[in-house]
Amino acid sequence: MSNLNQIGLDKKASNALSEKLNELLANYQIFYMNARGFHWNIKGEKFFELHLKFEELYNDSLLKIDEIAERILTLGFTPLHTFSDYSELSTIKTAKNVSDGKEAVSQILSGYEVLLPLERELLEMSGDSNDEGTNALMSDYIREQEKLVWMYSAYMNG
Template identity: 65%
Template sequence: MSNKNSIGLEVKDSEQLASGLNDLLANYQLFYMNARGFHWNIRGDKFFELHLKFEELYSDAFLKVDEIAERILTLGYIPVHSYSDYVKKSEIKESKDISDGYIAVQQVLDGFRTLLIKERALLKMSADAEDEGTNALMSDYIRQQEKSVWMYSSFLSKK
């Protein structure tokens, strides 16, 4: 007999998914804070363009943080919710006092790389667990972020 949770998923699978989602949540929180800092501190000839782009980034990350936390709750677990836990768990590190747009964009790309790797792992894990809710969320994030990576990479391109 299987051990299913309230939404019909195996408890063991849900626990692993919630753990992976909590890891993703911590990374998103640092990504969010970094984008806020870039938005506030950006200077130079690309100020107006990048100021708006960084606002888009942190606004989007803010929504994703909530979606990820609510998915963890839906799976029956508690989302991490302290900044000290975010810093401890996150592979994305704090960016401090960055005002150069090109450095900030490179750090955004590095953050996307980390998020995409984690989202792809969760996509596979959720597919194996037949967790369509997490799978659809990760699929949407990946599609959107791959396009963002292309666009931000184009900004840094010298040609």
């Protein structure tokens, strides 16, 4: 019996990666729902600007959710797919009835404080496992999100 999965990676390492990817998936699902709620409920003088930004954010998150789930499947495992699993596993907490722009942006930045360390951990794990597919995804996510942290932080300090 081979120690390798269908794409030639170590099964044990792929299992560990899939578990961590499921943790990332759960956090992204809550992050996505929060961004969607901010988009719907935002009020105030920056409404038009933030309404569009939050739409960009939740659309991007939805793409990442699909990529993460498909990566878990590619590694030979099952992505989590229930809200109860997401709520239980996610470190990001749900944001309810947030309509203030500064509070919403603060919540987005708090979300990145969870997502970025998970992605960096996955980047290291995937590098150690010679898993270029997961590594490339995490590298792209980190680069994009570091820029977003800078931009949202500049908004908060303006």
